[in-house]
Amino acid sequence: MLRSRAAIIAAVTLACLIALLAIGAWGFGIEYSYTLQTVAIGGGLLGLISGVIGSFGVLRQQSLMGDAISHAALPGVAIAFLIAGRELGALMIGAGIASLLGVYWITAVTQTSRIKQDTAMGIVLVSWFAFGIALLSYIQGRPDASQAGLDRFIFGQAAAITAEDVRLITVIGTGLLLITALFWKEFKLIAFNYEFAAANGYPVRFLDALLSLMIVITIVLGLQLAGVILMVGLLIAPAVAARQWVTGLGAMVGLAGVFGLFAGMIGSGVSALDVGLPTGPMIILIASLIVAIALLFAPERGVIAQWRRTHQTVSKE
Amino acid sequence: MDTILIEFLLLFTTPEALNSGLSDPRLVATLVGILVAISGALLGTFLLLRRMSLMTDAISHTILLGIVVTFMALLAIPGLEPDLSSPWLILGAAGAGVITVILTETLTRSGLVKADAALGIAFPLLFALSVILISRYIENVHLDTDAVIVGEIGLVWADTHSYCLAQCDPITITPEDPRAEVRRVCVNCTRGGIGPRDPEAIFEEECNNCGTYSAAEAWGARLIDTAPSLVYFPKALGVMSLITLLNLFFVIGFYKELKLSTFDPALARSLGLRPGLIHYALMFLVSVTAVGAFDAVGSILVIAFFIVPAAAAYLLTDRLALILVIAPIIGGFGAYFGYDLARGNLFGLQVNDLLVILDPILGLDGYTTWNVSISASMVIMLFLAFMGVWILSPRYGLIANSLRRSDQQRRFREQMILGHLANHPDQPEERALSTLHQHFGWSRWGMAWVIFRLRSQGAITIQDDLTELSESGRAALAAFRQVNLPHVTPQHADSVQ
Numbered sequence: 001m002l003r004s005r006a007a008i009i010a011a012v013t014l015a016c017l018i019a020l021l022a023i024g025a026w027g028f029g030i031e032y033s034y035t036l037q038t039v040a041i042g043g044g045l046l047g048l049i050s051g052v053i054g055s056f057g058v059l060r061q062q063s064l065m066g067d068a069i070s071h072a073a074l075p076g077v078a079i080a081f082l083i084a085g086r087e088l089g090a091l092m093i094g095a096g097i098a099s100l101l102g103v104y105w106i107t108a109v110t111q112t113s114r115i116k117q118d119t120a121m122g123i124v125l126v127s128w129f130a131f132g133i134a135l136l137s138y139i140q141g142r143p144d145a146s147q148a149g150l151d152r153f154i155f156g157q158a159a160a161i162t163a164e165d166v167r168l169i170t171v172i173g174t175g176l177l178l179i180t181a182l183f184w185k186e187f188k189l190i191a192f193n194y195e196f197a198a199a200n201g202y203p204v205r206f207l208d209a210l211l212s213l214m215i216v217i218t219i220v221l222g223l224q225l226a227g228v229i230l231m232v233g234l235l236i237a238p239a240v241a242a243r244q245w246v247t248g249l250g251a252m253v254g255l256a257g258v259f260g261l262f263a264g265m266i267g268s269g270v271s272a273l274d275v276g277l278p279t280g281p282m283i284i285l286i287a288s289l290i291v292a293i294a295l296l297f298a299p300e301r302g303v304i305a306q307w308r309r310t311h312q313t314v315s316k317e
Numbered sequence: 318m319d320t321i322l323i324e325f326l327l328l329f330t331t332p333e334a335l336n337s338g339l340s341d342p343r344l345v346a347t348l349v350g351i352l353v354a355i356s357g358a359l360l361g362t363f364l365l366l367r368r369m370s371l372m373t374d375a376i377s378h379t380i381l382l383g384i385v386v387t388f389m390a391l392l393a394i395p396g397l398e399p400d401l402s403s404p405w406l407i408l409g410a411a412g413a414g415v416i417t418v419i420l421t422e423t424l425t426r427s428g429l430v431k432a433d434a435a436l437g438i439a440f441p442l443l444f445a446l447s448v449i450l451i452s453r454y455i456e457n458v459h460l461d462t463d464a465v466i467v468g469e470i471g472l473v474w475a476d477t478h479s480y481c482l483a484q485c486d487p488i489t490i491t492p493e494d495p496r497a498e499v500r501r502v503c504v505n506c507t508r509g510g511i512g513p514r515d516p517e518a519i520f521e522e523e524c525n526n527c528g529t530y531s532a533a534e535a536w537g538a539r540l541i542d543t544a545p546s547l548v549y550f551p552k553a554l555g556v557m558s559l560i561t562l563l564n565l566f567f568v569i570g571f572y573k574e575l576k577l578s579t580f581d582p583a584l585a586r587s588l589g590l591r592p593g594l595i596h597y598a599l600m601f602l603v604s605v606t607a608v609g610a611f612d613a614v615g616s617i618l619v620i621a622f623f624i625v626p627a628a629a630a631y632l633l634t635d636r637l638a639l640i641l642v643i644a645p646i647i648g649g650f651g652a653y654f655g656y657d658l659a660r661g662n663l664f665g666l667q668v669n670d671l672l673v674i675l676d677p678i679l680g681l682d683g684y685t686t687w688n689v690s691i692s693a694s695m696v697i698m699l700f701l702a703f704m705g706v707w708i709l710s711p712r713y714g715l716i717a718n719s720l721r722r723s724d725q726q727r728r729f730r731e732q733m734i735l736g737h738l739a740n741h742p743d744q745p746e747e748r749a750l751s752t753l754h755q756h757f758g759w760s761r762w763g764m765a766w767v768i769f770r771l772r773s774q775g776a777i778t779i780q781d782d783l784t785e786l787s788e789s790g791r792a793a794l795a796a797f798r799q800v801n802l803p804h805v806t807p808q809h810a811d812s813v814q
């Protein structure tokens with residue numbers, strides 16, 4: 001029954017998406033140019049991946065881990081740039097290593113001292129970031145000054161996405177989704193009962209690191225399009241919205257992917273139409289709208305459903 | 318506010334010395350850094366204890382929305398030229414910070430979203446709104462992204478207000494004044510018509526520099542010969558002094574309320590202490606501090622001044638009052654030595670030398686000058702301070718913990734041996750020195766060390782490869798049993814083998 005509800009909502013969302021695209025074409029005479037298609041497909045794929053990967057973070061109550069580790073990636077990017085120059089692969093490897101060090105630092109501090117996880121995350125976020133900023137200002141001081149474009153890594157650049165980028169997102173995104181499917185049981189277990197998974201001999205440290213790495217990769221993929229802060233939102237919002245409608249993990253992850261797809265396509269599509277509207281913020285606005293709808297109208301959990309329930313109980317009495 | 322501060326400072330020094338001090342980039346940057354660190358650490362302590370450390374991250378991003386909205390509102394008022402240092406912007410930004418808190422808490426209280434996810438929805442949304450507003454409506458205001466993230470603490474000394482101490486009379490220049498720059502202008506001249514030499518031409522006197530000047534302006538325009546006694550006071554220093562005092566008064570004045578509503582909000586409420594009000598006052602001050610520090614250290618790095626010193630102090634002591642003293646000291650330490658680090662000097666260690674070593678490995682192209690962002694270096698120093706405390710803290714540090722653990726392990730091992738010997742008085746093969754380690758599954762050397770210690774304590778004697786419990790060993794064992802196994806009688810313990 002719940003599974004079918006997820007299917008219905010997913011179908012409705014996709015139908016809305018197609019309807020919006022059609023209204024755009026016929027109602028407003030929007031031409032779906034090659035650029036627009038590229039941007040919208042890129043944004044949609046990114047949203048889909050973020051929705052799926054983000055679900056696990058939200059369920060583990062580590063939503064802001066994405067925030068921490070994406071800021072923590074900066075020194076890795078800077079060092080990779082120093083060694084290898086502007087090579088996207090090298091920058092991503094650098095980002096991954098720095099973020100993983102951050103994750104290990106968080107684990108080490110929370111396990112060996114009385115510092116709580118949120119504080120440890122805050123410390124890593126800002127200290128790693130500061131180290132990255134120091135390295136960046138060192139790089140900027142270099143006489144050759146070939147560093148232009150590195151702060152795009154922090155803020156993202158709207159609608160400058162190319163077909164090459166979309167291919168990269170597709171390939172890496174497919175890989176991420178495959179890994180999710182492969183480790184489905186393990187991820188499910190550590191999301192709901194970490195201690196049980198550890199006690200049963202699952203390699204929880206490895207799974208932790210793997211999940212963190214997947215979040216890092218997703219964020220790095222999205223930096224071009226949305227920038228760090230807004231990628232954090234895109235990792236959280238679709239999952240939160242999906243959680244209101246359904247209860248099963250499979251249904252939730254799937255629905256989060258569909259919501260992410262919707263927000264990514266519409267958001268980046270709208271911003272590609274009008275130069276004045278930046279991509280990342282538009283995607284976040286749409287995603288927040290989806291969250292608002294879910295919080296209000298979801299059956300059982302939604303605010304309106306809750307209100308009606310208490311109202312009925314009171315009137316019966 | 319600044320005037321009081323300056324007069325206070327002048328009790329100790331001359332205006333000339335004060336001016337030369339206040340135009341020293343290093344001194345001003347360090348002072349501002351220390352003030353940011355003190356005010357951040359005071360509030361950050363309570364955020365840490367309330368497990369709201371990451372709220373600073375959210376607030377420091379969403380104050381941008383407050384600044385943008387207030388700026389647009391000020392733009393809409395005709396005849397007002399808003400500038401980015403208006404006090405209204407600080408209030409608007411602080412308001413946005415409070416709105417972030419309210420939005421997050423409303424989401425959390427609905428029970429539909431966990432606290433961390435609520436924060437992760439609220440602040441990207443507000444941040445997205447501000448980015449859209451900026452790019453849509455105030456494109457011409459150049460918001461330097463670098464300045465927003467990192468701040469310009471090295472330059473805050475240059476942005477000053479001037480204060481006059483003596484010879485401060487404002488100067489009014491009238492056209493009759495000899496200093497007035499008066500020129501005669503022909504009012505009815507036209508091209509090809511009436512020329513300036515024409516008798517019909519009407520001349521009027523026009524004064525270029527008439528008007529009223531404050532003493533500082535008059536001196537700047539060289540209208541007076543003797544310099545007024547002026548003090549140039551950096552704006553950021555004034556703002557941060559005010560905010561630091563505000564935070565200090567808040568924490569001291571409402572110490573009891575803050576403490577109780579942090580540790581036991583229910584009790585605080587039942588005692589009528591209004592924990593909700595205290596909570597929002599705290600959040601308002603966090604926002605104000607974040608905005609005030611915005612110019613100096615930027616929007617992201619300011620988080621460090623809230624979180625890191627408080628976390629380090631939390632590892633040193635259990636007493637709230639002490640944390641509130643230690644955290645600002647650690648913060649000030651980071652700000653002070655951070656300036657040196659930015660210039661490549663880490664406690665006398667030269668970063669440039671390290672770069673020279675790294676050059677062939679990383680390929681730095683021979684660029685070995687370490688001269689980097691000051692605020693980032695301050696944060697790095699804070700982090701190093703935290704690492705130092707985490708490792709060295711006498712109570713909660715890594716070293717203290719591992720020493721305590723190895724001490725416990727040693728004592729446990731000694732008791733094991735004593736108990737084993739006491740349980741096997743009649744079985745010499747169980748007490749043979751050469752095979753004893755096999756009974757426990759320990760390494761030979763580990764066993765040798767425990768035996769050595771026990772023997773030097775006089776708890777056991779060794780004769781021809783046979784270990785024997787001595788009288789003092791028996792007494793130690795009995796004492797241990799009395800304390801740790803009070804319900805187990807010795808006979809019973811002996812029968813369990």
